[in-house]
Each structure stands twice: as C-alpha cells, then as structure tokens.
Amino acid sequence: MRALTAAAIGLAAALALVFALTAVGAPDGHTSPEPLLTTVPEHP
Structure with a gap:
C-alpha cells in the first residue's frame, strides 16, 4: 500500500x-x- 501511495504522489x-x-x-x-553541419566538409 505504501508503494502505491508513493507512486501516486510521484x-x-x-x-x-x-x-x-x-x-x-x-x-x-x-x-x-x-x-x-552534420558532416565534416571535405578539403580539396
């Protein structure tokens, strides 16, 4: 019963x-x- 009460309060x-x-x-x-930017730009 205490667990149910604690869950209800939470x-x-x-x-x-x-x-x-x-x-x-x-x-x-x-x-x-x-x-x-999601990827690293490529350098030529």
Missing part, C-alpha cells in the same frame, strides 16, 4: 511540474539562420 508531482511549465510557456528566443 505521479501527481510530475503532472504538477508539467502543468506549471506549460502555464509558464516557452522562453522567448530565435533560431539561427545558419544550418548545422
């Missing part, structure tokens, strides 16, 4: 954190216009 805390972050919203910012 789930409630996790959901409260998710809802709090959702209420705050995403931080303001911008993305870079430069593309990210």
